[in-house]
Amino acid sequence: MLTSIIKRDGRVVIYDRNKIKMAILKAMEASGSTDFDKADQVTEAVESHFNNQNMKNTPTVEEIQDQVEHELMASGLDNVAKRYILYRASRNTIRERKSKLVKVFDEITFSDALDSDVKRENANIDGDTPMGAMLKYGSESAKDYFLKFLLSPDQAEAHREGYIHIHDFDFYALTMTCCQIDLIKLFKGGFSTGHGFLREPNDIQSYSALACIAIQSNQNDQHGGQSIVNFDYALADGVRKTYKKLYLKNIAKVCDVLGEKVSYDQLKEISAAITEKCGAMPKITPDETYVALELEELKKLVKDPAVAEKAQQFALTRTEEETDKATYQAMEAFIHNLNTMHSRAGAQTPFSSINYGMDTSDEGRMVMKNVMLATDAGLGHGETPIFPIQIFRVKEGINYNPGERNYDLFQLAIKVSAKRLFPNFSFQDAPYNLKYYNPDDVRTEIGYMGCRTRVVANTYDPNNEITYGRGNLSFTSINLPRLAIEAKGDEDLFYRNLKKYIDLCVKQLMDRFAIQKKKRVRNFPFLMGQGVWIDSDKLDIDDEVGEVIKHGTLSVGFIGLAETLTALYGKHHGESEEAQKKGLEIIGFMRRILDEYSERYKLNFSLLATPAEGLSGRFVRIDKKRFGEIKGVTDKEYYTNSFHIPVAYEISAYDKINLEAPYHALTNAGHITYVELDGDVSQNLEAFEAVVRCMKEAGIGYGAINHPVDRDPVCGYNGIIGDVCPRCGRRDCEGVPLEKLQRLGLYKHLNAATLGQCGNQLEEADRIPNRI
Amino acid sequence: MTYNPETKMVGEGVKFERIRRITGYLVGTVDRFNDGKRAEERDRVKHTPVGQ
Structure with missing residues (x-):
């Protein structure tokens, strides 16, 4: 006697003949059949089929549904059978989907990223962190929904x-991929992040800080990477402002030392008035008219005219170096920030890129030189910065040949890339890039997102x-x-x-x-x-x-x-x-x-x-x-x-x-085209440069050179590590005797008592001498 | 940094960092690569430099 059935999840429940009848009636309705009496007959036929069998095993839902299909056909209700089968199939798909999603959730919840491909779908999201996992739950359920209901x-x-x-x-239904951000336009007059207004930045430090914030904010509005298209031109404005500020402060300081009372604010006013008059301001390559007019005004402010001359001379000779230092610090902060800041609920470092190479102004050149030097130096323990992707625009007439204004920067780009993998190189002269280039409009310079x-x-x-x-x-x-x-x-x-x-x-x-x-x-x-x-x-x-x-x-x-x-x-x-x-x-x-x-x-x-x-x-x-x-x-x-x-x-x-x-x-x-080079290419810059030049001549648009960049966190060695670290001699995952490290001049302030399990500051500081 | 007081060894279990490039971005450790990219990275051969 048919009294119970087994559900899909294995539970045994009491048999209810109405369920069969209702399903048949629905199929009849959908197929346009009005033969409702037959619903009872088919149900009875199904029951008697199971009752006639030797009921050793309780039937499963699937077996019952198979029998319903069979009886519908046998009764000549072909159209109804068809509807019944379709309905059954669609229910199965939904069920299967549900369980697939649940399986993915199980994986996110219970597996380590090391064992879970799902959690390593994007190498820059740490799927093991709470925010990374949360992002993954959202991402997987959104995919499921869009696939079922939007496509x-x-x-x-x-x-x-x-x-x-x-x-x-x-x-899918939320946003677009990526954008080349024009910082000059964004900074003009200040901007708002949605959580407060930021004034137009006034020195290179704040330019660099706000550049990071711009990337971070935009990353939250889009799903792809973010790039600054005019890093050289835009940050150059920050250098100009810093130069001017330091220049006027230098004048004020010398006056002060030599017993004259001239305030920074007074100097700012004078400077602004001169700029109004002749359009020039204090800058790295001094403007003669400005210098002459300024000297006249300065002399009016002081008792001893010689002091005005000395003060101006001091400012003219010292300010460039100070601006250079400030720019280096700003670039260092920029790179450090981009490697540590987070977006997307804290799960991901923003995917950032910067394009530069063709600004020939003193200030733009200072930005580029220092961002590359800061990259060369690496992060706090000399690590290679992962972000931002840097893209150096190569252009004949500007930086490609000896004697061209930015040739020195192209050479620096080669040196840094041979050590740190960045910058990559984009080629303005490739015919399909050159086609759009108008030397009078910087907006036509080619821009690549780091990914390509x-x-x-x-x-x-x-x-x-x-x-x-x-x-x-x-x-x-x-x-x-x-x-x-x-x-x-x-x-x-x-x-x-x-x-x-x-x-x-x-x-x-x-x-x-x-x-x-x-x-x-x-x-x-x-x-x-x-x-x-x-x-x-x-x-x-x-x-x-x-x-x-x-x-x-x-x-x-x-x-x-x-x-x-x-x-x-x-x-x-x-x-x-x-x-x-x-x-x-x-x-x-x-x-x-x-x-x-x-x-x-x-x-x-x-x-x-x-x-x-x-x-x-x-x-x-x-x-x-x-x-x-x-x-x-x-x-x-x-x-x-x-x-x-x-x-x-x-x-x-x-x-x-x-x-x-x-x-x-x-x-x-x-x-993008990659070339893989072997060995320590930083010792063979000619070979590195030959590849870059070959790319340019061949008509490559965007290229990069891969070479091994390894680091041993234990002794801090940076370079190529085969099986054995050339500095401390350990193999992957092996320990090194503390005594040996101390003989190498490392961990010298540490002993068994002070060497912590993690994050000991003394110990971290002790590894810094390794940045040789 | 890990330290084992019994053996007086520093750094047991600590892996070398191997910075590699995928899709254009750098990644600090191959551990975070997905299975496909991990295999690709393993298979990469070096190219003879230009002019040699």
């Missing part, structure tokens, strides 16, 4: 099955083909290797499917854009409220941002060109010229379609060599499961980044650069 079914399926990947999906994103062309507003105040809105990547595997050597089929998925991505980007457009200025209190984004200063707090965000880009990206070529033609572009030709055809095809979409919609669709952090493993994991291990395609744990030559392929730097450069021209939404 169209075809987009959801393509994303879920790994044909496409919608990046920053947890922020690039925005400059503007189909929406051709009068604003600039980098300032713009950025990417969102991007979606295509799983190129998948399309290649599925094409089974059929080139036409590959291209047909590629077209299909580009169209799908464009549609999805448009759908997301429709959501973004409806947001209002108040949703982005800093980005839009403070006029950081181009044209947002023309909007009111309740206005929609739809028009102004059209200056941004909608990008389609890709991963694994190397694996794609191998799957289609048997070789990747590092191995065969033919494959390189085919690779350029594929990427050129993608670019052409996106250009057409830009024209059609008057929006900025662009092609991205996707950065792909989380994605590198995701696609290949799915594809390996589907297609098994295919040599050169799915046989690694990752797909090769964008158009890169596979990382494990032996190739010269020269060949790699020249093979990758043509793809930079095609990927207008951003690109």
Whole structure:
């Protein structure tokens, strides 16, 4: 006798025939059937089926539902059966989803980041901290919700099955990616962070502090990184103000020492009046008219005219050095702050980048020199700063050749990068960057986000083909290797499917854009409220941002060109010229379609060599499961980044650069080329420079050189560490005898009693001498 | 810093920091890389310098 059933979670409950009957009635209703009497008959048939069986085991819900399906068909109620099956399937999906989300939550709650890939999706968020985990719960549930309720079914399926990947999906309906911040515009007249108003900064110290705050505030309004597009030009203003202040103070001091009563405020007034008259002010390279007029005025203030001359002379000779020192300290603070400050509920250090290189003013040069020197020195214990990404703009006529004004800074950039991995190099002379450059408008200098994103062309507003105040809105990547595997050597089929998925991505980007457009200025209190984004200063707090965000880009990206070529033609572009030709055809095809979409919609669709952090493993994991291990395609744990030559392929730097450069021209939404150098490149700057010059000549847009940068926290050694630390001789995780460290001149004030488990200040200070 | 009073050893269990670049950003330790990126970093080979 059917008296009880087993539920999905294993619980045994009393059998209730009404549940079966109700489900059948609902299916009848949905299918338009009015044969309600049959509901009872089918229910009875199901019951008798189980009663006739030898009831050793209690039936499960699934078994009962199977039987209902069977009886509906047997009774000729085919349409009702169909509805019943569909309903059952949709309930199953929802249930499965729920449990998947719960599993993810379990992982966030109970696993260490070391064991959990979910918690290491983004290497700069510490998933083990409370705020990092909280961010992860939110992120995972948002993804679940957006996938179920906001995406169209075809987009959801393509994303879920790994044909496409919608990046920053947890922020799908919330915000846009990134922005190149123009600090000059932001600082003018002061700004508000939403928690208080900050006056226009008045010296280099406050310029550097507010630059950090700007990055931090904007990071909370967007999901991607934040970049300062004009670090040199903007911070130079702070240097000018500091110079002037110190200059006038120096005059006041000398007067004071020599017995004259001249106050700083008096001097400020005189200086302002002269500036009013001749337009000049005190600066590193003195303005003769200013100096002469100032001397006249000074003489009027003092009893002894010789004092005026001495005081001015002192200020003219000493102020530059003092300003230089103040600038160094400000740059040091800037870097320290960006490596320690937090955004997003404290879970993440802001992803920050700064662009510089082409300001030839004394002040701009002072900023660049010192930010690089501070990077060279490293953080408190000599650690390599992780943030900000620094991008040095290389430009012929300004810094590329000996004799050019900023050539010394280019040389310094090479030296610092050979030690600290930053700055990276962007190339203004690459034809597709040079095209937009107008020497009379700094806003046309190329800007890269550290990760590689690039925005400059503007189909929406051709009068604003600039980098300032713009950025990417969102991007979606295509799983190129998948399309290649599925094409089974059929080139036409590959291209047909590629077209299909580009169209799908464009549609999805448009759908997301429709959501973004409806947001209002108040949703982005800093980005839009403070006029950081181009044209947002023309909007009111309740206005929609739809028009102004059209200056941004909608990008389609890709991963694994190397694996794609191998799957289609048997070789990747590092191995065969033919494959390189085919690779350029594929990427050129993608670019052409996106250009057409830009024209059609008057929006900025662009092609991205996707950065792909989380994605590198995701696609290949799915594809390996589907297609098994295919040599050169799915046989690694990752797909090769964008158009890169596979990382494990032996190739010269020269060949790699020249093979990758043509793809930079095609990927207008951003690109980067890496070269890996061995050994201590800081001892071989010529080799380092040769690579940078090779990149420039080949037409690379943005490049960086990787080399080993290791540090032993125990003895503080910085450099290359193989298996054994060259200073203290320990291996990874091994201990070193305290006595040995003391023989090396380390830990000299420490003994067993004072050496704490963590954070002993004496001990920390003791490690500083190691910064040699 | 860890110190083991019995063996008088400093730094047991402390890993070397290996700064590496992924996607354009630096990361202070490979431990924070996801599985895919960790494998990629492991596979990277050096390139012959320009002019050699």
